Amino acid sequence: MEQSNFIRTIIKEDLETGKRDKVITRFPPEPNGYLHIGHAKSIIINFGVADDFNGQTHLRFDDTNPLKEDQEYVDAIKEDVKWLGYDWEELRYASDYFEEMYNRAVLLIKKGKAYVDDLNQEEIRAYRGTLTEPGKDSPYRDRSVEENLNLFDRMRKGEFENGSKVLRAKIDMSSPNLNFRDPVIYRISHSTHHNTGDSWCIYPMYAFAHPLEDAIENVTHSLCTTEFEDQRPLYNWIVQECEMESQPQQIEFGRLNITNTVMSKRKLKQLVEEGIVDGWDDPRIPTLSGLRRKGYTPGAIREFVQETGVSKGNGAVDEAMLEHYVREDLKLTAPRTMGILRPLKIVITNYPEDQSELLEAENNPENEEMGTRKIPFSREIYVEQDDFMEDPPKKYFRLFPGNEVRLKHAYFIKCNEVIKDDEGNVVELHCTYDPETKSGSGFTGRKVKGTLHWVDAKSAIPAEFRLYEPLVLDEQMASDESEDKNFLDHINPNSLEIVQGFIEPNMKDAKPQDKFQFFRHGYFNVDTKYSTAEKPVYNRIVSLKSSFKINK
């Protein structure tokens, strides 16, 4: 079922060799923003791997920086994880462990492995050296254990201002791995924490906190993304020097990238804050709330991520692959219905004026259990503007003067007359129908190449359709040679197209998040934000594939 990857291989071996006798993983988001599909990969890997080996997974909020975090985000993250289909064995907060972390820092000081530094931020940076040159020791590096203990205690008591002192691990200022050049492990921040309020004014840094959190929770395999690879030696150093009983192992995998998709948290935040998109749940951004609003299903996302695999590489998966799994998931579950996005009126001149009838239609030809419905049909209908061409190219088998096509679930019609306005735009078609060709009658007299969808003009419900395209196209981004390229300069002006059309009358009870396939258009769902009973709004989730190309 699940495919082979290097993480499973490692864990399997750990279990077989007896290095581990159980598997505990964790998904550790910082509650400083909304989850996106990149986080979904992490969730799926962490929970998935634990499931495979009968282990367990903790949801842990890595809330060590009160300046950026908020309860709003913890609530949203919990909702998104559940929506994706996962449930955690334990819900934890890094802030639950602040006291323990403090004690471990004290232990480090006592061992002479940490010191309080008075250098300011700029000085610390200057002393750190560069990628190619070693750093040099801080003048405060050799303070006595007693002095350090005293200072660190006073830091905790709030005697010092933000930025005036930090606690640093004492390792090696000339290490080729910059993370070993006496990393800062505690900073002073007089600010209110969403969880611990004002009880702390010093907060541990990620590099110090994360390994301790994992060890405290008996996490066996700490799975994170590859940008943390250089941190691994430090992670191990912290676990060992802090004398943690439990020894978690960090393993890194490559981030998920998708073509034509803005994935960085920074950029997403920018899009939301500058109002370029309609909030964190805008259907054009890959946040889980955005994908949910657009109509993507958790199953499709899971399947996509699984098929995409786990490796250390950092390529970009084709967005077509995501779309494929969305169609795949909706195929059997979404009822078929007809919707006209860009209406063109047809008058069926030989259909009696005040007559009307109900035609039977299957709700999903690929899933008979979904039953049938009745659709009204009468003299005036709407079809798609694209389904008519006055002067068509070869191999166009939709409607054109003199051509006959099938109306889905109804009759054959033939185009006789084209009505235009003063500017020469086609505004109406006059057609005739052949009663003999009624759908389901078994008529085989002649064949027709095209089948069009339609709605009955009299009973149709006006509806709004929102069609999405990528916000930023990789190709356009790549064409920008400028030094300070800004992705905001390349926002696709067509990322959202809104059109007004019609849907079948029996769609009147559709509720937000209900998903349908509009025949020949694609999968759509009812928007949660703008749809009303009076004016339904449908988001296009994904179009249908099409081999039809209108050129030649």
Add this chain to the structure above:
RNA sequence: UGGGCUAUAGCCAAGUGGUAAGGCAACGGAUUUUGAUUCCGUCAUUCGCAGGUUCGAACCCUGCUAGCCCAGCCA
């Protein structure tokens, strides 16, 4: 130019010394009341490049090359 990591088809990715899985995309063809779906078929004599070890190498060794990550009191 210090350190870490990666390199298998257009894209993602299995593969762990015995002769290149799978998915996406693409392209043929059949079926079709969605130009959809479904079905059937095609798509790496070669694994970044060059050497070496071996009866045998994508897998081991050496040397190159390219890409990604690291110099927050962010995570």
